Amino acid sequence: MAGKKIKTLVDIEEEREAKERQEFKKKVSGDIKDIFDDFFKPEKKPEKKKSKFWAFMKWLGIIFLLIFLLTFILGILWLLKFFLKELFGI
DSSP states (O other), X not given: OOSOOOOOHHHHHXXXXXXXXXXXXXXXXXXXXXXXXXXXXXXXXXXXXOOHHHHHHHHHHHHHHHHHHHHHHHXXXXXXXXXXXXXXXX
C-alpha cells in the first residue's frame, strides 16, 4: 500500500468535473464544426427523377405555344394588311 494514493471525495469530484468539461468542450466544438460545415458546404439535394411522360408533355406544350404565337402574329399581320387594303386602297 505504500505506492497507492488514496482518493478523497474532493479528488473524485475534480476528476468528474474535468471529465464533464472535456465532454462539454467536445460537444460544443462538434456543434460549431457542424454549423460551419453546413454554412460553407451545403448538402446538395438529390435530384428528383422526372418521368419521361412529363418531359414529353412539357416539350409538347412549348411547341403548341410557339405554334399558337406564330399563328396569332401572322393572323394579326393578315388582318392589318386586309384592313389597310380595304380602307385606304393600298
